[in-house]
Amino acid sequence: MGFATDAIHAGQTPDDTTGAVIVPPYLTSTYVQEEIGKHKGYEYGRTHNLTRASMENNIAALEKGKYGIAFSSGLAATQALMNLVKSGDHIIVSDNVYGGTYRLFEMIMTNFGIKYSWVDARNPRNVEKAIRKNTKMVFIETPTNPMLNLTDISAIAEICKKHKLLSVVDNTFMSPYFQKPLTLGADIVVHSSTKYLNGHSDVIGGILLTNRAKVHEKMRFIQNAAGAVPSPFDCWLILRATKTLAVRMKQHNENAQKIAEYLTTKKYAKKVYYPGLPEHPQYDLAKKQMSGFGGMVSVDFGSTKKAYSFAKKVKVFTLAESLGGVESLVCHPASMTHASVPKKDREKMGLADSLIRLSVGIEDVEDLINDIDNAIK
Numbered sequence: 001m002g003f004a005t006d007a008i009h010a011g012q013t014p015d016d017t018t019g020a021v022i023v024p025p026y027l028t029s030t031y032v033q034e035e036i037g038k039h040k041g042y043e044y045g046r047t048h049n050l051t052r053a054s055m056e057n058n059i060a061a062l063e064k065g066k067y068g069i070a071f072s073s074g075l076a077a078t079q080a081l082m083n084l085v086k087s088g089d090h091i092i093v094s095d096n097v098y099g100g101t102y103r104l105f106e107m108i109m110t111n112f113g114i115k116y117s118w119v120d121a122r123n124p125r126n127v128e129k130a131i132r133k134n135t136k137m138v139f140i141e142t143p144t145n146p147m148l149n150l151t152d153i154s155a156i157a158e159i160c161k162k163h164k165l166l167s168v169v170d171n172t173f174m175s176p177y178f179q180k181p182l183t184l185g186a187d188i189v190v191h192s193s194t195k196y197l198n199g200h201s202d203v204i205g206g207i208l209l210t211n212r213a214k215v216h217e218k219m220r221f222i223q224n225a226a227g228a229v230p231s232p233f234d235c236w237l238i239l240r241a242t243k244t245l246a247v248r249m250k251q252h253n254e255n256a257q258k259i260a261e262y263l264t265t266k267k268y269a270k271k272v273y274y275p276g277l278p279e280h281p282q283y284d285l286a287k288k289q290m291s292g293f294g295g296m297v298s299v300d301f302g303s304t305k306k307a308y309s310f311a312k313k314v315k316v317f318t319l320a321e322s323l324g325g326v327e328s329l330v331c332h333p334a335s336m337t338h339a340s341v342p343k344k345d346r347e348k349m350g351l352a353d354s355l356i357r358l359s360v361g362i363e364d365v366e367d368l369i370n371d372i373d374n375a376i377k
């Protein structure tokens with residue numbers, strides 16, 4: 001089936017009792033047992049929930065994965081992944097990832113003896129060079145938040161296969177509509193489903209997708225044993241949202257492309273970052289591994305004062321953390337999403353205090369461009 005068809009139907013069958021076409025939110029913490037040990041396969045809400053399973057299967061189908069394992073946030077999903085390694089093991093991470101991922105790895109997981117190397121993964125050779133005897137995993141985000149750097153997923157997957165490492169891709173920025181890392185050889189995909197998958201800025205969620213039975217088994221165990229599960233209602237909202245993922249992503253992409261192109265014609269935008277611009281240094285890779293360029297645009301105004309003033313003056317764009325919702329957001333990564341990353345590391349990757357990140361929504365693009373123009377004036 002095509003993507004839009006799967007988005008609407010995969011993982012869902014009408015309710016057996018009533019014939020309800022839409023999977024309901026099974027808001028129950030427990031299930032009746034006829035006698036001890038005799039039940040319908042559902043024992044306790046943390047372990048089993050049909051709304052959650054339907055959502056997991058739906059997103060797994062979209063990512064071309066066999067298994068989906070959902071968590072209460074994107075970071076909870078990433079944290080669960082850390083159970084695939086143990087104290088003394090080493091993980092290679094692309095140097096520009098979401099600030100919270102950096103914080104989780106450097107400020108929490110290192111206390112448990114896990115070691116991290118941060119490399120510029122735009123060049124896959126840097127990843128291969130960073131491999132040590134105790135390396136177990138390569139974790140990349142592509143495109144990165146907020147610099148929109150790309151990593152060649154197939155090249156990383158090949159390196160990981162050669163050295164028997166697990167490859168993980170944070171696919172939050174693209175959603176499976178534009179990029180399917182499992183089909184490019186990656187072992188695991190992670191999403192903050194808070195973002196495009198849900199798309200309406202009303203849920204915090206995360207999910208892992210894989211074709212590897214052993215990874216699935218371990219992550220399913222962790223999901224239950226550590227317990228960072230999403231609520232059935234949040235799962236229902238995400239399942240409702242993925243039905244429109246295809247149409248939303250097309251519009252995000254169309255609007256973002258127009259805004260990025262528009263910004264490049266304006267002197268006040270010192271540098272525009274968008275993988276759909278031919279001048280993006282990895283435009284060819286973007287065309288190769290993505291089927292669209294997404295809704296995220298970053299722009300360097302050349303001065304912190306101008307960046308702050310822009311963020312204050314826009315009216316249709318809302319100043320807020322997060323991204324991927326139908327409404328347009330503006331954010332100042334240095335003081336918001338990436339405040340946990342030390343300034344010298346931010347500067348090394350080009351994340352200046354003068355950088356603004358736009359999450360382009362699906363409003364009328366003329367209104368968005370007028371809003372940007374008015375703020376500048």
Ligand SMILES: Cc1ncc(COP(=O)(O)O)c(C=O)c1O
Pocket residue numbers: 073074075076098100101141145170172173191192193194204205206322
């Ligand atoms: C690329 C990326 N990955 C992971 C996360 C973490 O997700 P959550 O906020 O759902 O925990 C975020 C959050 O902004 C993100 O942007």
